[in-house]
Amino acid sequence: MAQLKVVLQFPPNLIEQPITYQLIKKHDLMVNILGARITPKEQGRLVVEISGKKKNLDAALRFLKEIGVGVEPLARDVTWHEDRCIECTACTSICPTGALSVSRPEMRVTFNHGKCIACELCVPVCPYKAMEIVSK
Amino acid sequence: MAKTIEEINEKIRRGKAVVFNAEEVIKVVKSKGLKKAATEVDVVTTGTFAPMCSSGAYFNVGHTNPRIKLGGGFVTLNGVPVYTGYAAVDILLGATAMQVEDPLNRIYPGKFLYGGAHVIEDLVSGRDVKLVARAYGTDCYPRKQLETWIRLEDMNEAVLLNLRNAYQNYNVGVNLSDHVIHTYMGVLQPRMRNATYCSAGQLSPLLNDPFYRTLGMGTRIFLGGGIGYVLGGGTQHNPSVPRTERGLPRMGAGTLSVRGELKQMNPRWLRGASMTGYGVSLAVGIGVPIPVLDEEIMHYTAVTDADIVAQVVDYSEAYPNCVPGSLGEVSYAELKSGSIKIQGKNVPTASLSSYARAREIADILKRWIVEGSFFLTQPVEPIPSVEAGLRCKALNERPVVNGPGPSR
Ligand code: SF4
Ligand code: SF4
Numbered sequence: 001m002a003q004l005k006v007v008l009q010f011p012p013n014l015i016e017q018p019i020t021y022q023l024i025k026k027h028d029l030m031v032n033i034l035g036a037r038i039t040p041k042e043q044g045r046l047v048v049e050i051s052g053k054k055k056n057l058d059a060a061l062r063f064l065k066e067i068g069v070g071v072e073p074l075a076r077d078v079t080w081h082e083d084r085c086i087e088c089t090a091c092t093s094i095c096p097t098g099a100l101s102v103s104r105p106e107m108r109v110t111f112n113h114g115k116c117i118a119c120e121l122c123v124p125v126c127p128y129k130a131m132e133i134v135s136k
Numbered sequence: 137m138a139k140t141i142e143e144i145n146e147k148i149r150r151g152k153a154v155v156f157n158a159e160e161v162i163k164v165v166k167s168k169g170l171k172k173a174a175t176e177v178d179v180v181t182t183g184t185f186a187p188m189c190s191s192g193a194y195f196n197v198g199h200t201n202p203r204i205k206l207g208g209g210f211v212t213l214n215g216v217p218v219y220t221g222y223a224a225v226d227i228l229l230g231a232t233a234m235q236v237e238d239p240l241n242r243i244y245p246g247k248f249l250y251g252g253a254h255v256i257e258d259l260v261s262g263r264d265v266k267l268v269a270r271a272y273g274t275d276c277y278p279r280k281q282l283e284t285w286i287r288l289e290d291m292n293e294a295v296l297l298n299l300r301n302a303y304q305n306y307n308v309g310v311n312l313s314d315h316v317i318h319t320y321m322g323v324l325q326p327r328m329r330n331a332t333y334c335s336a337g338q339l340s341p342l343l344n345d346p347f348y349r350t351l352g353m354g355t356r357i358f359l360g361g362g363i364g365y366v367l368g369g370g371t372q373h374n375p376s377v378p379r380t381e382r383g384l385p386r387m388g389a390g391t392l393s394v395r396g397e398l399k400q401m402n403p404r405w406l407r408g409a410s411m412t413g414y415g416v417s418l419a420v421g422i423g424v425p426i427p428v429l430d431e432e433i434m435h436y437t438a439v440t441d442a443d444i445v446a447q448v449v450d451y452s453e454a455y456p457n458c459v460p461g462s463l464g465e466v467s468y469a470e471l472k473s474g475s476i477k478i479q480g481k482n483v484p485t486a487s488l489s490s491y492a493r494a495r496e497i498a499d500i501l502k503r504w505i506v507e508g509s510f511f512l513t514q515p516v517e518p519i520p521s522v523e524a525g526l527r528c529k530a531l532n533e534r535p536v537v538n539g540p541g542p543s544r
Pocket of ligand 2: 084085086087088089090091092100109125126127128129130131
């Protein structure tokens with residue numbers, strides 16, 4: 001089992017193509033969409049976590065490149081300093097992917113690194129500097 | 137049957153006291169009924185852990201040789217200026233004070249990375265802090281310069297002295313404007329895309345004793361991980377606001393002023409907070425034990441998040457311009473569900489006060505009492521309640537014109 005978190009850049013002509021469908025169906029991969037955005041110039045940006053057999057993953061990356069989808073690794077990584085976090089929950093309503101989440105009614109805060117797309121929205125929101133961006 | 141504080145202390149001494157935290161006690165009262173619960177339960181422990189700006193500390197740093205008079209001079213701790221208007225080596229540090237060279241909000245929104253609250257956290261963590269002083273020099277205090285490392289254990293006295301803590305209820309902050317705003321209620325997204333609140337609700341000290349019947353000057357409390365004392369009502373103590381049928385204030389009301397020795401405190405419960413675009417604050421952990429003296433107090437401590445309501449306030453226009461009124465009233469049960477409905481819109485919520493840590497404080501205090509290491513005190517002076525008729529006033533500005541000076 002291999003796993004990869006990447007940013008996929010779609011040129012305008014590919015936006016309407018069922019590409020994630022092909023990744024799932026043709027290459028037998030699991031695709032977890034962490035973030036999606038279409039810019040005004042019709043560039044599509046998809047942050048995905050792809051997992052499956054190493055062989056299939058490599059084939060899928062080749063396929064994406066061939067049809068013209070830009071594939072970049074997530075350039076930044078986010079660290080949750082648990083010791084600095086006071087579990088106030090301030091960041092949790094701002095986190096777009098649910099990487100930072102609250103268990104209710106206990107109101108305990110947890111960070112799921114796998115869901116984080118390094119959007120950095122939580123960084124200025126945390127008063128205790130518990131969320132840190134690390135450039136890779 | 138009424139109990140006295142002495143009777144409860146006697147039970148603590150014998151290891152027989154029955155103690156619950158303010159969350160657990162809700163179920164106890166529900167299952168046993170008020171009457172039975174009030175005879176069985178001795179103490180309910182509360183807690184809160186949140187940024188509380190009106191906090192600070194004073195220190196006596198000890199005399200140098202030759203002597204220096206810091207009083208009237210200029211002194212910084214890790215670059216943060218302290219107040220020197222006392223005797224030779226007494227200084228006062230405020231939580232929100234910023235380093236002299238900090239850009240503040242000149243580069244908006246400012247990061248406010250390090251201020252007075254962080255100095256307090258560093259000291260309590262046992263770290264060295266740099267003390268730099270300039271003095272004017274006198275015959276008996278000739279020295280004019282001082283630069284040294286100092287830590288908490290080096291100080292003669294180091295006392296946390298907070299003017300206003302443990303607010304009894306607070307606003308829910310939203311932003312009606314079309315741009316992001318940075319407030320002490322956190323980062324508020326435009327067009328009401330989020331709402332923030334700041335209270336431990338059913339665990340919060342003053343919401344468990346809404347008319348301040350059991351506490352006052354001299355009440356021993358959990359403060360910053362150690363022992364502290366209530367000095368009285370805090371600044372802006374405002375008991376006469378509208379209340380619910382249960383007597384709970386519908387908005388910010390009572391406050392506490394507290395003090396405690398910093399040397400026995402713990403950085404887990406005193407944390408510097410950097411509020412982007414706003415400033416520095418100190419997150420303070422406070423836990424107040426409520427002695428269950430009678431059924432009425434038992435009733436008050438059984439308060440639930442569904443009973444407590446707060447006002448939703450717009451921090452883009454209404455708050456800065458003191459426009460009275462509220463966009464709506466919501467309960468803490470709704471706030472803690474993760475989403476509230478304001479004017480027909482679902483708005484995600486987040487807290488600045490840590491409920492998880494509030495519970496931890498209430499549990500620590502409970503343990504101390506059960507173990508027999510923490511005894512309750514009889515307050516020597518009550519905190520003014522509703523009948524005192526206190527009202528928090530706004531500043532009445534009077535124009536200053538050139539002339540013979542203020543009228544007398
Ligand atoms: S950077 Fe922060 S806000 Fe963005 S996804 Fe990761 S945890 Fe959530
Ligand atoms: S804002 Fe910071 S301290 Fe609060 S829950 Fe999020 S990471 Fe933890």
